[in-house]
Amino acid sequence: MKFSISLVNAALGAVFFKTVSAATCNLKPSYATPLTADGWQAQLVATSLSKPRGIVFDTSGNLLVVQAGSGIVHLAFDDGGSTCLDVSKKTSLINAPTLNHGIALSNDGKILYASSSEAVFSWSYDASAVTVSYTNQTLVTGMTNDDHTTRTLLMSQKEPSILVVSRGSTSNIDTEAEFLSSGHSQIKAFDLNNVSSSAPYDFNTQGRLLGWGLRNSVGVAEEPTIGGIYSVENSADEIDRAGVDIHQNNPGEEMNYHGFLNASTENQGGNYGYPLCFAVWNTNIPDLGTLKVGDQFALDQNATSNDTTCQTKRVSPRLTFQAHMAPLDMKFLPNGTEAYISFHGSWDRTNPIGYKVSSLLFSSGSPTAPSDSTNSTTDIFANADNSACPDNCFRPVGLAVDGEERLWVSSDATGELYVLARTSTGTATSSGATPSATKKSSAGRVGASGALVAVLLGAVLVVVML
Ligand SMILES: *[C@@H]1O[C@H](CO)[C@@H](O)[C@H](O)[C@H]1NC(C)=O
Ligand SMILES: *[C@@H]1O[C@H](CO)[C@@H](O)[C@H](O)[C@H]1NC(C)=O
Ligand SMILES: *[C@@H]1O[C@H](CO)[C@@H](O)[C@H](O)[C@H]1NC(C)=O
Ligand SMILES: *[C@@H]1O[C@H](CO)[C@@H](O)[C@H](O)[C@H]1NC(C)=O
Ligand SMILES: *[C@@H]1O[C@H](CO)[C@@H](O)[C@H](O)[C@H]1NC(C)=O
Numbered sequence: 001m002k003f004s005i006s007l008v009n010a011a012l013g014a015v016f017f018k019t020v021s022a023a024t025c026n027l028k029p030s031y032a033t034p035l036t037a038d039g040w041q042a043q044l045v046a047t048s049l050s051k052p053r054g055i056v057f058d059t060s061g062n063l064l065v066v067q068a069g070s071g072i073v074h075l076a077f078d079d080g081g082s083t084c085l086d087v088s089k090k091t092s093l094i095n096a097p098t099l100n101h102g103i104a105l106s107n108d109g110k111i112l113y114a115s116s117s118e119a120v121f122s123w124s125y126d127a128s129a130v131t132v133s134y135t136n137q138t139l140v141t142g143m144t145n146d147d148h149t150t151r152t153l154l155m156s157q158k159e160p161s162i163l164v165v166s167r168g169s170t171s172n173i174d175t176e177a178e179f180l181s182s183g184h185s186q187i188k189a190f191d192l193n194n195v196s197s198s199a200p201y202d203f204n205t206q207g208r209l210l211g212w213g214l215r216n217s218v219g220v221a222e223e224p225t226i227g228g229i230y231s232v233e234n235s236a237d238e239i240d241r242a243g244v245d246i247h248q249n250n251p252g253e254e255m256n257y258h259g260f261l262n263a264s265t266e267n268q269g270g271n272y273g274y275p276l277c278f279a280v281w282n283t284n285i286p287d288l289g290t291l292k293v294g295d296q297f298a299l300d301q302n303a304t305s306n307d308t309t310c311q312t313k314r315v316s317p318r319l320t321f322q323a324h325m326a327p328l329d330m331k332f333l334p335n336g337t338e339a340y341i342s343f344h345g346s347w348d349r350t351n352p353i354g355y356k357v358s359s360l361l362f363s364s365g366s367p368t369a370p371s372d373s374t375n376s377t378t379d380i381f382a383n384a385d386n387s388a389c390p391d392n393c394f395r396p397v398g399l400a401v402d403g404e405e406r407l408w409v410s411s412d413a414t415g416e417l418y419v420l421a422r423t424s425t426g427t428a429t430s431s432g433a434t435p436s437a438t439k440k441s442s443a444g445r446v447g448a449s450g451a452l453v454a455v456l457l458g459a460v461l462v463v464v465m466l
């Protein structure tokens, strides 16, 4: 009896908590309210951050945010349920102007990893005390280059000591990336069980090569059921072929596959094409022959490098997306049925494109769409009017899925964080199109319905227990 009473109290406590939660969740963007697809709602939950990039949840459910050019902050929230949250406390955790994007936690949550253009560092981290070690350890070095300076970090859940690091190119068309020894445009994996503080790994000469010829693969993810590694690549700007400017809709942004982090090296370590081969998005390209969406083509064809060599000697993408959308992160649902991709948005295109978060269906560890699909993604969160971008738009960067499967999105340009949650009714149905304009983000109603559900649950429990 005591047991059931305490359960009832817990249920009533939950109701009490929801009802009096300090969360007001009334932040509004300074630009047009973003749109959500059917089945989703969104709320702006943090403002005044400085270029928030990578985000990750700690073991206490608080959020760590890399602010490019300043360091890492810890954010705690008042959680009114669903998308109704407010920042309750902001703590500066690491002051380090060189940190610019990459962040990860060890699987036990006790080691924090972050990256500068040059190196990967670690600190011991106490999620309860909200403290890091005074000193850091350098784990990987030798990555400095111009232009593409983020170094995305992924801590494997399947192989807990393996850290994946992605490094981009030093220019739009970086000819040094043709040489493996340059270390440019590569994704590598490092076994952290085997690194000593006196001798960090050298990116160029050490580590396990997951792929090269990857111009700037900023989003890197591990599929949670089977464990395949996927990356999303920002492909080239301003290209032409046979003297014809084809840059508006080519080359496609890519999603590539890099095999597993276990002992298997199948589908791993290949050359994915850059800087010689690029993926077709729009087939209106001179002399393309029978190539279709997702096939790789050469910018200039000659006797040693041409469309044929791009087909036979380079690894083609698993999927291709509209040119210039700039995919920056990829995060899976825990059950592996869906991945979310943030598209930072274009600059190299007459009509701005991207500036949105989309979802991609997976099944048994692989995307369900065929490799030549032009509609593999479904938009779930987008700016109301891309013609206002980049100046009056959110620009999504980092993604994180929390314990309630809410999707968190950072926007560096606006210094904001949004939270997205599924609504109880409806399913996402738009296919590659801008989400319905009638489904604007809503806030107040959400918190109220969350509390109502809690009240009803409490009442049901009371009835059952008594
Ligand atoms: C790591 O520690 C070194 C040595 O104290 C320091 O110079 C460097 O700035 C630190 N790195 C970061 C990212 O804080
Ligand atoms: C561990 O590091 C040593 C010395 O750097 C190297 O010889 C060895 O191959 C590494 N082992 C693994 C599993 O990475
Ligand atoms: C690696 O993992 C994959 C996926 O679970 C599995 O199919 C494969 O057999 C594993 N290979 C090795 C060598 O462990
Ligand atoms: C063929 O084109 C590639 C890529 O542009 C270039 O590196 C190579 O030098 C060219 N080869 C010849 C024989 O012109
Ligand atoms: C493409 O390159 C391959 C390999 O060097 C060569 O055998 C072939 O003749 C080239 N094709 C064309 C059309 O130049």
Ligand SMILES: *[C@@H]1O[C@H](CO)[C@@H](O)[C@H](O)[C@H]1NC(C)=O
Pocket (backbone or CB within 6 Å): 333, 335, 336, 337, 405
């Ligand atoms: C996977 O998780 C999503 C989100 O919680 C859920 O909607 C979906 O039904 C789940 N699918 C399967 C097959 O478990």
Ligand SMILES: *[C@@H]1O[C@H](CO)[C@@H](O)[C@H](O)[C@H]1NC(C)=O
Pocket (backbone or CB within 6 Å): 375, 376, 377, 378, 430, 431, 432
């Ligand atoms: C893409 O289009 C194909 C063919 O019309 C359709 O079968 C498929 O469901 C669409 N995919 C998405 C994700 O909407």
